Amino acid sequence: MSDRSQRRRELTRAEIKGAARAQLVKAGPSAISLRAIARDMGITAPALYRYYPALDSLILELCTDLYVELRLACEGARDLVPAEDHVKRLQDMAREFRRWVLAHPAETALIFGPPMPGVEQFHEQCVDLSHAGAQFGQIFIDPLLALHAQGRLPVGKALVEHEEVPADVYTFFLNAWTQFYGLIMAEAFGHLSWAVTDAEPLFEAQLEAFTESLVS
Amino acid sequence: MSDRSQRRRELTRAEIKGAARAQLVKAGPSAISLRAIARDMGITAPALYRYYPALDSLILELCTDLYVELRLACEGARDLVPAEDHVKRLQDMAREFRRWVLAHPAETALIFGPPMPGVEQFHEQCVDLSHAGAQFGQIFIDPLLALHAQGRLPVGKALVEHEEVPADVYTFFLNAWTQFYGLIMAEAFGHLSWAVTDAEPLFEAQLEAFTESLVS
């Protein structure tokens, strides 16, 4: 296989993923369909099997891409803040996280919702830092480690062990993570629409409470 | 239509929902299929349209049933605690909420996950207390109102208005709600499997932190 054709192949794979994402955005995760993708590309459905062994693997790769995109967005927001200001870096990453989620509800449903046929494997395969999901989590752990080194993390219980991160830092991270995950996902999934039209004040209040929980 | 046949009709509707739930439990929300239900019942698929106008409406009714079941479970746990001990009532309701969710992952994915074709309408229709979703939320609000009357709720910002509940109580409720929703759903959806095998210590720690946040 020549370089030329290999590059062409990679281009086609990208086009397939692009079409899949268009389906996802237009009609939700369950609407991703090989036949519709093929129709959009002007080819027939079986041809797609030259590039992906099954629909599941396509969705799995799409998940990875989305996690990378989300991480890059948060890193972009982070890098606008001076590297020493770990607190504001965390705040702006969380804000960008929420912004991205609300701007991409369908993508969020895919990667943060309950396990779907192709997505289930994604989270099962998340074992080390080479995994896109772990890399996303890491960008939030890093500033916490820096704050910990400065003694600014409140001493709490160490409930969860981790190979590289001190257990108390990791526990602190998980507590904060699930807290923001809950607010953002409840808002994104429409489970707060009965209570509030705009959850931003709640989010900002939570962010403020988080900041105040840090040792200054 | 006679009473006799109307009762028989309601019985068939219940049998349909039972078959649908069996599909749900066995293979997830997207596996609920009219043809499979019909097959299980020994009839043909079009016959089901005598009882439900479409698959969506069946799923919608199933959602309502599940919310009622979840509420009854939590109320059952609540009623084992003396009516005056509002704090322990809240704790045990939260524990039962988590227990039910972990024992029913498929049902949880349906009613607490991202919007599916039939479920979307469910949350949109949640406008007053006649809605099963609102009734579920109410059982958590009631003890908070009692604590508020005793002056045991910490004074916080009033960010969210509500017709019947004071805004500061409602804000406190939403903050606590999203916090526990986050931890429980992250666990149920497998988004914590990379970090921890059993999230119960994290949950109990959050519960304890919540309790300590109350004025004693």
Place this chain on the structure above:
DNA sequence: TTAGATTAGTGAACACCGTTAACGCAAGGA
């Protein structure tokens, strides 16, 4: 009791879906 209306069920059909198999065609390398 009989005639008419209502109800529950059937089978065929349409338009989708993922996936597999067999086949043709064109480009690449020996």
Place this chain on the structure above:
DNA sequence: TCCTTGCGTTAACGGTGTTCACTAATCTAA
């Protein structure tokens, strides 16, 4: 030049929700 490899096709299998036309049974009212 041959012939292997890759890319695409058509046909087909079994699955899905849904609609339509029709039958058989049951319930109602004259």
